[in-house]
Amino acid sequence: MSENTMTIKLKIWRQKDRNSGGQLVTYTMPGVSPDMSFLEMLDLLNLDLVRKGEDAVAFDHDCREGICGTCSLYINGRAHGPLRGVTACQLHMRTFHDGETIVIEPWRAKPFPIIKDLVVDRSAFDRIMAVGGFISVKTGGTPDGNAIPIAKPVAEEAMDAAACIGCGACVAACKNGSAMLFVSAKVSQLALLPQGHAERKARVEAMVAQMDEEGFGNCSNTYACEAECPKNISVEHIARLNREYLRAKFIQE
Amino acid sequence: MTLNSKIPDGPIQQKWDNHRFNMKLVNPANKRKYHIIVVGTGLAGSSAAASLAELGYNVTALCYHESPRRAHSIAAQGGINAPKNYPNDGDSIWRLFYDTVKGGDYRAREANVYRLAQVSNSIIDQCVAQGVPFAREYGGLLDNRSFGGAQVSRTFYARGQTGQQLLLGAYSALSRQIGLGTIKFYERREMLDLVVIDGQARGIVARNMVTGKFESYVGDAVILATGGYGNVFFLSTNAMMCNATATWRAHKRGAFFGNPCFTQIHPTCIPVSSDHQSKLTLMSESLRNSGRIWVPKAKGDKRHPNDIPEDERDYYLERLYPSFGNLVPRDVASRRAKEMCDKGHGVGATGLAVYLDFSSTIQRLGKGWVEEQYGNLFDMYQQITGENGYEQPMRIYPAVHYTMGGLWVDYNLMSTIPGLFVLGEANFSDHGANRLGASALMQGLADGYFVIPYTIGDYLATSKFPKVDVNHAAFKDTERDLSQTTSQLMAIKGKKPVDVLHKQLGKIMWDKCGMGRNEAGLKEALQEIPKLREEFWNNVLIPGSADSFNQELEKAHRLADFLELSELMCTDALHREESCGGHFREESQTDDGEAKRDDDKFSYVAAWEFKGVGSKETLHKEPLAFEYVKPSQRSYK
Ligand SMILES: Cc1cc2nc3c(=O)[nH]c(=O)nc-3n(C[C@H](O)[C@H](O)[C@H](O)COP(=O)(O)OP(=O)(O)OC[C@H]3O[C@@H](n4cnc5c(N)ncnc54)[C@H](O)[C@@H]3O)c2cc1C
Ligand code: FES
Numbered sequence: 001m002s003e004n005t006m007t008i009k010l011k012i013w014r015q016k017d018r019n020s021g022g023q024l025v026t027y028t029m030p031g032v033s034p035d036m037s038f039l040e041m042l043d044l045l046n047l048d049l050v051r052k053g054e055d056a057v058a059f060d061h062d063c064r065e066g067i068c069g070t071c072s073l074y075i076n077g078r079a080h081g082p083l084r085g086v087t088a089c090q091l092h093m094r095t096f097h098d099g100e101t102i103v104i105e106p107w108r109a110k111p112f113p114i115i116k117d118l119v120v121d122r123s124a125f126d127r128i129m130a131v132g133g134f135i136s137v138k139t140g141g142t143p144d145g146n147a148i149p150i151a152k153p154v155a156e157e158a159m160d161a162a163a164c165i166g167c168g169a170c171v172a173a174c175k176n177g178s179a180m181l182f183v184s185a186k187v188s189q190l191a192l193l194p195q196g197h198a199e200r201k202a203r204v205e206a207m208v209a210q211m212d213e214e215g216f217g218n219c220s221n222t223y224a225c226e227a228e229c230p231k232n233i234s235v236e237h238i239a240r241l242n243r244e245y246l247r248a249k250f251i252q253e
Numbered sequence: 254m255t256l257n258s259k260i261p262d263g264p265i266q267q268k269w270d271n272h273r274f275n276m277k278l279v280n281p282a283n284k285r286k287y288h289i290i291v292v293g294t295g296l297a298g299s300s301a302a303a304s305l306a307e308l309g310y311n312v313t314a315l316c317y318h319e320s321p322r323r324a325h326s327i328a329a330q331g332g333i334n335a336p337k338n339y340p341n342d343g344d345s346i347w348r349l350f351y352d353t354v355k356g357g358d359y360r361a362r363e364a365n366v367y368r369l370a371q372v373s374n375s376i377i378d379q380c381v382a383q384g385v386p387f388a389r390e391y392g393g394l395l396d397n398r399s400f401g402g403a404q405v406s407r408t409f410y411a412r413g414q415t416g417q418q419l420l421l422g423a424y425s426a427l428s429r430q431i432g433l434g435t436i437k438f439y440e441r442r443e444m445l446d447l448v449v450i451d452g453q454a455r456g457i458v459a460r461n462m463v464t465g466k467f468e469s470y471v472g473d474a475v476i477l478a479t480g481g482y483g484n485v486f487f488l489s490t491n492a493m494m495c496n497a498t499a500t501w502r503a504h505k506r507g508a509f510f511g512n513p514c515f516t517q518i519h520p521t522c523i524p525v526s527s528d529h530q531s532k533l534t535l536m537s538e539s540l541r542n543s544g545r546i547w548v549p550k551a552k553g554d555k556r557h558p559n560d561i562p563e564d565e566r567d568y569y570l571e572r573l574y575p576s577f578g579n580l581v582p583r584d585v586a587s588r589r590a591k592e593m594c595d596k597g598h599g600v601g602a603t604g605l606a607v608y609l610d611f612s613s614t615i616q617r618l619g620k621g622w623v624e625e626q627y628g629n630l631f632d633m634y635q636q637i638t639g640e641n642g643y644e645q646p647m648r649i650y651p652a653v654h655y656t657m658g659g660l661w662v663d664y665n666l667m668s669t670i671p672g673l674f675v676l677g678e679a680n681f682s683d684h685g686a687n688r689l690g691a692s693a694l695m696q697g698l699a700d701g702y703f704v705i706p707y708t709i710g711d712y713l714a715t716s717k718f719p720k721v722d723v724n725h726a727a728f729k730d731t732e733r734d735l736s737q738t739t740s741q742l743m744a745i746k747g748k749k750p751v752d753v754l755h756k757q758l759g760k761i762m763w764d765k766c767g768m769g770r771n772e773a774g775l776k777e778a779l780q781e782i783p784k785l786r787e788e789f790w791n792n793v794l795i796p797g798s799a800d801s802f803n804q805e806l807e808k809a810h811r812l813a814d815f816l817e818l819s820e821l822m823c824t825d826a827l828h829r830e831e832s833c834g835g836h837f838r839e840e841s842q843t844d845d846g847e848a849k850r851d852d853d854k855f856s857y858v859a860a861w862e863f864k865g866v867g868s869k870e871t872l873h874k875e876p877l878a879f880e881y882v883k884p885s886q887r888s889y890k
Contacts, residue, residue, distance in 0.1 A: 017801060033527060035639075040529045043752070046805075050750040055797045056805050060319065062492040064532050065633070067417055068323045090636050115463055116802040123440060126320050130432035134425035135384045139304040139702045140375070142382035145409075146339065149393030159386040159411060162418060166322055193384050 006032045006098035010045065012057055013105045015114050018121075022114070024103065034094035038081065039064060039071065041093055058117040064089040066230065069165030072172070073118060074105040079169035079228040087167065087230040107172035111179075111214045122168050124214040125182060132206035133186045135195050148194050161189040163231045170225035170233075176217030181225040183211050184241035185233050191244050201248040208245060256509070256860055256875045259663040260364040265881055269368045272664070273707055277714035284309035287713050290457060290472035292316070292444045292499055294427060295324030296420055296694060297677025298478030300701025303426035306435040308706055313470055314427070315439040315459060317494060317807075322424045325480055325492040326697065329416025330537035330630075332400055332408035333694040335373040340397050344405040346370045351882050352403060353692060356582055357657075357685020358834035358850060359884040360512070360858070362877060364664060365683050372703040373695050377409055379702055383422040387411050399580075400539060400690040408691045413537055413629045419694055423701070442468065445810060446731045447475065447503045447673065454503075454673035455721050458731045460739075462807060465800035467732040469723040473716075474672045474709055477503060478701065481656035481678035483516065485815045485822065486767070487759025489653035490522060490535040496811035497818050500660050500679050508668040509860040509873060511661035511681030513818065514826035517688055517835045518768050519654035520586035523637050523647075524606040533652040534637055536630050538690050541579045541586070543623065544609040544647070546570050552597035558608055558646045569593060573845075577889040584687045584835045584848070585889060587651035591768050592846070594650075601648045608646035615643065651768060655693060657684045657835065658822075661860040661875075665708035666700060669860075671716070674709060676700035681858065686834025739799045742809050747792030751808040754789050758812070758819060761785070766823050771839040775827040779820065783867055786816040817866055824861075824870065831855045843886070852884050 007030045015022025029048075032041055039061055046056040062070040066087040073088040075081035080088045082095060096102060104118065112120040150158075162185070170181035187204050190196030196203070219238060226235045261272040279287065291302040291314040299321050302314040318324060336349040349370040354361060377395070381387065387409050388396040400408040411418035430436040442459040448469070449455065456471040482497035483489040504510045521541065523534045547566045554561065569589060571578045579586075590607045593599065600606050615623055620643055624631070631642045638648070659681040666674050666682070677697040684692065721727075761781050765774035789812065797803040832841040832848035833855070841849045858875040 033529065035526050036529050037531070037637075040531050043531055044529060047750050047752065050794055050796050050805060051748075053746075053794075053796060058802055058804055062318070062323055062494050063325070063328045064493060065328055065534055067414065068325075068327045068492060070319070070323050086636065090633070092636065092639070094639060119802065122319060126322075126428065126431075126438075126440075129425065129428040132432075134429040135382065136429060137379075137382045137426075138307045139300070139379060139426070139706065142375075142378040145337070145377045145381040145387075146394045148381075150389055151393050152389050152391050155386050155389040155393075158384075159388075159418075162386050162411075162421065163414065165417075166320070189386065190384050193386070195382055195384050 004034065005030070006034065006093065006096070008032050008041070008096065009101040011101065011103045012118070014057070014117055017116055018113050032093050034092070036093045037064065037089065038091040038093065039089050058119045060119050061089055066090040067165060069167035072107050072120060072167055072169070074107060074172055076103055079107070079172045080230050084227070085230060085232050107168050109171045109177040111177070111216055112168060112171065124216070125166055125168065125179070127214065128179070128183060128207055128210045129186070131210045132203040135190060136199060150194065154192055158189045158192040161185045161192070161233065161237050164233050165231055167230065169228050169230060171216065173224040173228035174217065175222065175224065176220055178219045178225070179211050179216040180219040180238050180241065181229060181233055181235065183207050184237040187244055188237035188240045191240060200244060201251065204241065204244040204248050254669065254873070256661070256669070256873050257663060258362060258875055259665055260362065261664065265364060265367045268364050269371060276707060276711035279710045279714045281309055285311050287311060288313065288472040289474050289476060289709065290470050291476045291478065292457060293324070293478035293480060293679070294321035295326040295478060295480055295677060296423055296697035297679070297701045298476070299420065299423035299427040300698050301476055301478060301676055301705045302436055303423065303430050304702050304706045305709070306430035312430070312436045313439070313472065314436055315442040315444070315470070317441065317443040317462065319440050321427055321438070322421060324420060325495050326420045326694070327417045328492060329694055330413045330535070331539050332398065332410035332415045332691040333376065333419060334400070334407050334691040335377045335409060335695065336370060336407050337374055337377060339395060340406045342405045344407050348405065349373065349407065353683065353689060354685070354882040355887060356687055356689040358687055358848065358887060359685065359852070359856070359879060360515070360833050360877065361683055361685030362858070363879060363881055368704070369683050369696055369699050372699045375703060376695060376698045380419060380422050383425060385411065385418045385422040398539065399542065403689065413627070416694060419698065423698070443807065443810070444499045445502060445735050447506045448727050448731055449506050449670055450721055450725065450727050451719065452671060453716070453718070454670050456728065458728065458735060460735070463802050465798070465803065467735050469728040469732060471721055471723055471728070473713060473718045474674065476674045476676060476705065477660070477679050478676040479679045481659070482818060483653045483656050485758070485819050486653045486762045487755050488525065488530060488533050488763070490519060490533050493532060496814065498811050498814045500675070501814040501818050503660060503668065503670070503673060505863050506670065507863070508670050508673055509661040509862050510658070510821060511858050511860050512658040512686070512825065513822045513861065514766065514829060514836055515657035515686050515834065516653060517583060517655040517657060518587040518651045520583055520590055520651050521609065521649045522652035523634065524601060524603065524650040534633065535652070535654060536634060536647070536649065538583065540609060540627060540630060543614045543626065544579070544611050545613060546579050546607055546609055548593045548598035548600060548607050558600070567598070574889045581889045582687060582689065584837070588768060588837055590651055606648035606650045609649045610646035611642065612646070653767070655688055657681065657686060657688055661858065665711065666705055667708070667712065672712065674705060676705060686836055739806070742793065742806065743795055743799050745791065745793050745795070747794050749792050750794055751805055751812050754785065754793060755808070755812050755815070757785055758782070758815060762819055762822070766826050769837050769839050770826050772827065775823050778823045779827070782816065782820045782823065789813065789816055821861055821870060825859055828872065829855055829859065847886070850884070
């Protein structure tokens with residue numbers, strides 16, 4: 001535990017609601033301990049604001065363990081901040097230095113409208129999932145779990161894709177606002193597994209169509225998504241999605 | 254009112270089958286005429302909503318998260334149990350049943366536990382079919398590991414992210430039904446009250462968290478799958494938003510609360526580092542399979558752990574429990590850690606931590622092996638503490654993790670309010686006084702996939718439902734009352750932000766109703782909590798407005814309920830003058846410091862009936878009979 005505290009200058013996007021304009025507001029935060037998490041630093045700011053009778057800064061968060069995908073802060077121009085493979089909620093203040101200015105903004109993408117301050121609406125992701133991000137099995141009547149052996153490397157690769165937390169950092173990081181990394185992670189997981197094969201064609205077509213309809217941009221292979229993904233989801237899944245998509249176009253099933 | 258657990262007759266192996274046969278069915282063509290409201294879409298709620306919609310029911314599901322995929326179930330790391338006996342190590346439904354009843358320290362209902370063990374194998378099959386990428390062996394078959402307290406390997410897992418993968422599986426089934434239009438889903442809605450009409454649960458009122466408006470939802474039955482209440486302690490391993498509001502407000506409408514004092518403290522969490530701490534992070538107890546727990550033999554030893562020689566270390570769990578060693582159940586491991594620290598052997602800056610050491614495993618199997626098994630946990634530890642767990646032992650300390658207590662339900666998972674069903678961590682059901690590792694995921698999915706789809710049909714088929722809509726006075730009155738309470742909260746404009754008061758409550762609960770409990774402490778807590786509640790209602794400070802997105806207001810509603818529930822927890826803990834599982838009454842222990850049950854007096858479920866805020870609740874007892882697993886003093890020596 002460290003005794004030295006830091007003073008941090010924050011510039012935070014404040015926006016009353018979806019229809020209002022917003023702007024960056026500056027706050028000075030003394031007494032920041034390097035052992036605090038980034039979100040605990042925001043808690044401290046909010047305690048101070050509330051005590052002064054001001055409205056707290058709204059930000060989404062829940063598990064604070066890097067798994068639920070709720071936190072969504074654009075910190076100093078980077079989705080989830082400066083560290084690779086780390087969500088904003090796992091970031092600690094020891095990553096920053098005394099006197100530093102930190103700019104915090106929400107995810108910016110047309111399909112993610114701002115609800116308030118740093119909170120955005122990512123329900124577009126749910127709508128993409130609802131058209132194809134599943135295997136059509138009903139509850140009950142499924143065969144024994146060991147009925148279909150799956151080679152370990154295949155299962156591992158499916159798991160790599162399934163590790164996506166659906167936070168939307170890939171969209172926020174992409175200059176085109178593309179959701180390809182998110183969509184491809186699900187398509188890839190289910191394309192790799194034998195259970196998912198029956199619906200390969202319908203799945204990829206439906207999910208890509210919904211992605212376009214939600215207004216996500218095109219992928220121009222700059223790979224900012226992979227660089228900013230807190231779960232290190234690989235762009236190889238995008239390549240697999242493209243193959244699945246082509247296959248779907250040429251194959252009649 | 255007398256409690257009727259509705260346990261079916263017959264030998265335990267046949268109860269569920271007989272019951273399924275005897276229950277009334279709803280005609281397939283009629284199913285869509287019934288409207289079911291599912292509150293909460295974690296493992297229990299998503300699996301229930303999807304399964305019911307598949308059957309043809311008309312389902313409305315809602316949650317306070319922005320998406321079902323964010324539910325706290327996502328955070329479960331270790332795994333899910335099922336007695337498939339794939340490893341051929343002697344597992345069976347009977348053994349899982351036996352272990353769960355024993356692990357729960359003989360305070361669970363045998364019939365429920367047996368059913369849970371019975372349906373658990375189907376859960377694995379279901380999840381595999383959905384595409385859940387469970388860990389596999391090189392031959393391509395599913396891998397198992399052994400987990401906290403079990404002597405067989407029956408835990409299925411997906412790296413350190415089992416909860417995530419299971420939830421994403423249930424969420425995919427839910428999403429599919431949303432896409433098909435059979436489920437209407439509403440996100441960012443927080444249920445603030447239950448509506449009971451003519452004795453039946455007929456709907457809920459929820460706050461739209463974006464607009465602040467109160468919205469009524471009408472149905473023929475209501476399912477609560479709203480998770481546990483560990484956050485009453487402020488600091489816990491639960492996600493920040495986990496709360497008791499849905500269950501507590503249903504309790505105030507007549508649903509009895511079962512065993513509220515049964516909370517689980519998890520032994521392997523990252524210790525508290527400062528006052529700013531907002532939550533505690535669990536490290537999967539699978540770490541105890543390979544790590545060894547120790548403290549320095551000398552009190553107050555401030556040396557670096559790597560400088561403390563082998564013979565000056567006390568591997569106290571291995572010493573006290575030679576046959577189970579580091580794998581004793583959670584309650585035992587937690588209590589012993591506290592005891593070591595209370596005696597002055599604790600380590601780290603606060604003295605409230607013990608070491609979890611991987612050096613001998615690294616020596617034996619190599620760092621690469623440890624990395625492959627637990628890499629993500631070591632990374633997480635380093636991210637939070639700044640220390641490298643491969644190079645020096647990790648520091649761990651127990652933290653609140655799970656609540657075995659919850660709304661009382663009968664064998665059909667129905668509460669004492671007809672038409673109100675409760676699933677998952679929100680009910681009190683299957684874990685008795687202590688839950689074994691990897692069994693909450695199992696229970697949530699058993700309830701949702703394999704129990705409620707049958708039992709709710711029987712209720713619907715045998716009840717009458719007068720026509721009701723959102724204009725019914727009961728809905729309008731509830732909306733009006735909620736809007737008044739909200740205005741009242743906003744108008745207090747006192748001096749203390751919600752979190753400050755919540756931390757005060759947490760401290761009272763941790764000190765007096767935490768790992769060790771005694772009469773004097775509980776009586777003090779019962780004095781302090783009403784005072785704090787009064788302070789809350791006079792001095793809380795909520796900024797912003799009620800008719801917009803306002804996270805401080807959300808927290809205030811939740812804290813208001815914690816401030817009532819906490820009192821009931823202490824009342825329950827005070828009345829239960831025995832130790833059992835996670836409930837350790839210091840007055841009731843054996844000579845060597847183990848929990849001592851009093852089966853003659855306390856072999857029952859305590860189901861509490863609400864009688865008004867601040868009034869003592871009425872205790873109802875559901876006696877527990879153990880026909881198949883004879884109660885004995887748990888021993889892990
Ligand atoms: C860190 C951690 C690790 C764990 N690891 C394991 C493990 O390895 N194995 C295991 O078996 N168990 C584990 N558990 C326990 C297990 O994860 C939980 O008990 C289980 O997931 C609870 O599932 P649930 O569906 O009952 O509730 P939750 O997943 O908590 O879902 C609750 C749902 O209800 C909604 N909700 C709540 N209140 C309201 C309201 N008022 N209005 C509207 N919606 C509401 C929420 O939005 C959410 O959708 C772990 C728990 C923790 C904390
Ligand atoms: S809060 Fe859950 S991932 Fe950050």
